[in-house]
Amino acid sequence: MIITKSKPKEVVLRSLEDSKKVFIVGCGTCATLCQTGGEEQVEEMANFLRERSVGKVVVETPCDIRVLKRDLSPHFGIIESADAILALCCGSGAQAISEFTGKIVVPGLDTLFVGETERIGRFYERCRACGDCIIHETAGVCPIVRCAKGLLNGPCGGMANGKCEAGGHTRDCAWVLIYTRLKELGMLKEFMKVRTVRDWSKKAEPQELKTR
Amino acid sequence: MKRVYSGFMKALSEGKFVFTGEIEPKKTTKLDGIIWAANVLKSHVVACNVTDNPRARAYLSSLVASYVIQKEAGLETICHMTVRDRNRLALISDLLGASALGIRNVLVISGDHTTGGDNPGAMPVYDLDSTQFVQMVRGMVDNGIDLNGNPIDGEVRLHVGVVGNPNADPLEVEICKVERKINAGAEFIQTQIVFDVERAKRFLKDLNSSIPVLVGIFPCKSHRIAEFIANKIPGISVPKDYIEGLRRAEYPGNVSESRNKIDMVNVEYFSNFIKELKKTTKAAGIHIMTMGYESIVGKIADGLLDGTR
Numbered sequence: 414m415i416i417t418k419s420k421p422k423e424v425v426l427r428s429l430e431d432s433k434k435v436f437i438v439g440c441g442t443c444a445t446l447c448q449t450g451g452e453e454q455v456e457e458m459a460n461f462l463r464e465r466s467v468g469k470v471v472v473e474t475p476c477d478i479r480v481l482k483r484d485l486s487p488h489f490g491i492i493e494s495a496d497a498i499l500a501l502c503c504g505s506g507a508q509a510i511s512e513f514t515g516k517i518v519v520p521g522l523d524t525l526f527v528g529e530t531e532r533i534g535r536f537y538e539r540c541r542a543c544g545d546c547i548i549h550e551t552a553g554v555c556p557i558v559r560c561a562k563g564l565l566n567g568p569c570g571g572m573a574n575g576k577c578e579a580g581g582h583t584r585d586c587a588w589v590l591i592y593t594r595l596k597e598l599g600m601l602k603e604f605m606k607v608r609t610v611r612d613w614s615k616k617a618e619p620q621e622l623k624t625r
Numbered sequence: 626m627k628r629v630y631s632g633f634m635k636a637l638s639e640g641k642f643v644f645t646g647e648i649e650p651k652k653t654t655k656l657d658g659i660i661w662a663a664n665v666l667k668s669h670v671v672a673c674n675v676t677d678n679p680r681a682r683a684y685l686s687s688l689v690a691s692y693v694i695q696k697e698a699g700l701e702t703i704c705h706m707t708v709r710d711r712n713r714l715a716l717i718s719d720l721l722g723a724s725a726l727g728i729r730n731v732l733v734i735s736g737d738h739t740t741g742g743d744n745p746g747a748m749p750v751y752d753l754d755s756t757q758f759v760q761m762v763r764g765m766v767d768n769g770i771d772l773n774g775n776p777i778d779g780e781v782r783l784h785v786g787v788v789g790n791p792n793a794d795p796l797e798v799e800i801c802k803v804e805r806k807i808n809a810g811a812e813f814i815q816t817q818i819v820f821d822v823e824r825a826k827r828f829l830k831d832l833n834s835s836i837p838v839l840v841g842i843f844p845c846k847s848h849r850i851a852e853f854i855a856n857k858i859p860g861i862s863v864p865k866d867y868i869e870g871l872r873r874a875e876y877p878g879n880v881s882e883s884r885n886k887i888d889m890v891n892v893e894y895f896s897n898f899i900k901e902l903k904k905t906t907k908a909a910g911i912h913i914m915t916m917g918y919e920s921i922v923g924k925i926a927d928g929l930l931d932g933t934r
Contacts, residue, residue, distance in 0.1 A: 561738055562709070562749060566756035566805060568798060569735035570790050570817060573860030579738040582859050592798045604801055607809050610713065610757045610772060 414529075415443040415503040416536045417450065417522040422461065425499065428519045432496035435462055436488070437521075438510055439471035440502035448533060449522050450501030458501065458521065467495055475506030481513050492516065526558075544615050550603045552594030559587035565608035567591075627812070630782040631729035632701050633672040637813060637837045642903060643910035644926040645703060645815070645839060646673040646919070648694065650685035652743075656697070659690050662919050663698035669923040670700075674732060674815070674912065677705035681742025688719055692726045703786065703815075704728050709736030712752035713761070717771050720762065724781045732786045732815060733758040756809045759785050763810035786813040789838070791828035792860045800831045807836055815912045818843040820854075820863045822898045829906040837909030840902060844891035844925065846918045848872040867894050888924055895925050903929075 429435055437455050444450025452471050459466040468491040472484040485492065492498065497517045500507035504524040511518040526538035541558040548555050557563045561579035567588030571578030575589045595604050629635050636643045646666040648659050659675075666673050675694060677687035691702040704723055706716065723731060739749040753761065761772045762785040769777050787806040793799035803814065814834060818841040819825045825840050832838070845851040848871035855863035867890075874886035902908040913922050 562735060562751045562754070564735065564751065564754040566754045566802070568802060569755075570788055570793075571735070571737060572793065572798075574794050576859070578859075579740055588802075589795065589798055592795075592801070601801070605805055605808075607756055607760065607805055609760065610753055613752070 414446060414527070414536075415505070416525045416528040416538070417444050417447050417503050418525055419449050419454070419501075419522055420520065425458075425519070425521050429462075429465070429497060429499065432517070432519070433465060434467045434495045435465050435497055435499050435519075436467055436492050436495040436516075437462075437469040437499045437501065438475060438485070438506075439469070440475050440506055441471050441473040444502045444506075444522065445471070446530065446533070447536070454501055458499065462499075467491055472502075472506075475500070475502045476509050478509055478513060481509055485510075485514070543611075544620070545611065547608075550606070550608075551591045552598060552600065552603075554587055554591045554594065556587050556591065559590070564588070565611070628782075631672070631784055633703065633730050634784045634812065636671050637909055641671075641910075642908075642929070643671045643839065644669060644922070645910065645912045646670040646922050647676065647912065647914045647916075648673050648690070649676045649679055649916060650687065650690040652682065652684050654685070656690075656693050659685075659694055660697045663694040663700045665919040666922055667698055667700040669926045670913070671910075672701040672703050672730060674703045674705060677707045677734065678710060678736065678742075679705075681709065681737045681739050681744075681747075683742075683744055688723055688726075688728070691723070691728050695727060701730070702728060703730040703732050705732050705734055706758070707734045707736030708751055708753045708755060708758055709739065709749055710747075712750050713772050716753065716758065716761070717765070720765060720781065720783060721777065724783050725779075729782060730784045730786065730813075731762070732788065733762075734788055755787055756806050759787060759806055759809040759811050767810075784812045785810070786815055787811040788817060789814045789828065789832065790817040790860075791819045791824045791840070792817060792862070794860060796828065796831065800828075803832055803834075807834065812836055813909075814838040816841045818854075818861065818914055820861065820867060822901050824862070825898075825902060825908075826906055829902075829908055834907070838907070839910040839912040840908050841912045841914060842895055842898065843914045843916075844895055844918060844921045845871060846887065848875060870894065888921060891921055892924050892928070896928060899925070899929050 437458050439450040439455035455469050459469050474480045497519050499519050499521050500510050501521045507518050507520050527540040528536040529539045530536055538558055543557045560567050561577055568586050572586040576582040577584045577586045595601050648662045675687045675691045687705050691704040694700055694702050733755045735755050739747045764770050765781040789803040790799055848868050851863050851868045854861055870890040874890045876883045
């Protein structure tokens with residue numbers, strides 16, 4: 414899931430300084446689960462903006478152009494008259510809205526990471542979409558995202574008592590987790606393997622996937 | 626047999642028990658401080674490490690400082706290179722520059738995380754990790770190619786070392802990691818500072834290294850520094866007796882008497898520490914970190930230089 418966080422209200426207001434008429438778009442999927450862009454938050458934002466809010470809708474998946482088209486089309490007239498769209502969804506959704514409507518889109522959320530949900534309000538970054546997954550070698554723990562330095566041959570010298578130096582030794586060191594789990598699984602051979610450098614060229618340009 | 630390019634590696638290959646020192650360039654454009662420190666160190670150590678943005682603080686370049694120290698003070702350097710601040714292009718570039726300028730030893734360090742440094746908003750790079758850096762140097766030195774196989778004009782004459790941490794807990798993870806760096810082609814190890822000789826012994830025993838290991842020590846200038854390390858730096862244990870010895874040696878109001886006594890505490894403590902390592906382990910030498918207490922190096926090292934391991 415894409416984890417998002419609401420921008421502070423004053424930041425949103427500043428971004429909407431020049432917009433007298435604002436249309437609000439929420440997200441029925443990730444942002445609803447994060448409680449940042451669901452029905453409730455969209456309603457709350459509309460009340461906050463009062464008369465500047467000219468309309469609102471929660472799109473099932475705003476990052477999907479087809480769904481966006483379906484869910485926004487009943488509101489085309491009012492969107493056309495708005496000065497800006499306030500997007501309560503991730504950056505991908507916000508850009509799809511901008512691309513599709515041609516309107517100025519103001520982000521109401523910050524997109525944080527691809528994460529795992531423990532419960533509502535507790536999310537953990539678990540994937541950086543590096544494009545070359547190796548977690549079968551690391552006992553299911555991703556070193557790219559869970560090691561603060563993204564090391565492929567960790568741990569680094571900053572590990573103390575099994576904890577990571579980044580953030581002041583509060584979080585578990587990913588490489589100690591990897592070592593411990595590999596050991597339990599009888600797979601320490603994987604730990605000893607020297608992992609060669611990554612080919613970051615795949616991530617050096619905006620990525621597109623076209624399978625047909 | 627691998628070629629020997631540096632005085633440091635030559636001494637190690639001859640089985641001498643060696644001492645290395647450490648100089649930390651600061652956030653300055655002045656070079657006199659590092660040259661002064663190098664002149665203090667040079668008759669007592671075979672080489673000195675030159676730090677690269679330690680604790681993620683942006684300081685004068687380690688490569689520039691290493692060159693200046695070698696040229697102006699005639700002291701061989703072990704140039705630190707962290708993988709935190711530069712991607713592979715910049716690291717290759719610096720390694721070529723180091724070799725061209727006559728620097729013969731590099732020590733690769735992951736580097737403390739940027740968020741703990743003096744520009745915490747910096748993007749941490751970590752394009753390579755220290756193990757991959759070692760592999761890269763091997764390709765450059767042994768095969769004359771860069772990381773992507775591009776040929777290099779001229780020989781790259783460098784030795785590459787890595788760090789190990791005897792204080793690590795769990796230690797077995799650290800041992801495996803250091804072994805992995807040895808397998809990648811590291812030529813020497815310098816350890817993080819350690820005060821507890823038993824920890825140093827356990828590390829050396831468990832690692833049973835096939836390459837020389839220099840154990841890092843840090844004589845403290847005052848009991849406050851020792852207490853700071855004990856209380857604020859996770860994982861490093863400092864024996865209470867040592868801290869107490871420093872405290873007793875401090876006479877407020879009599880600076881020179883105080884300094885002499887503190888020196889005596891350090892000389893006694895670390896001489897015993899080093900003698901114990903020489904007697905019971907395969908330690909190849911001692912790396913002395915000083916951070917402004919360079920005068921202690923000669924006092925500790927000179928009494929123990931017997932030319933053998």
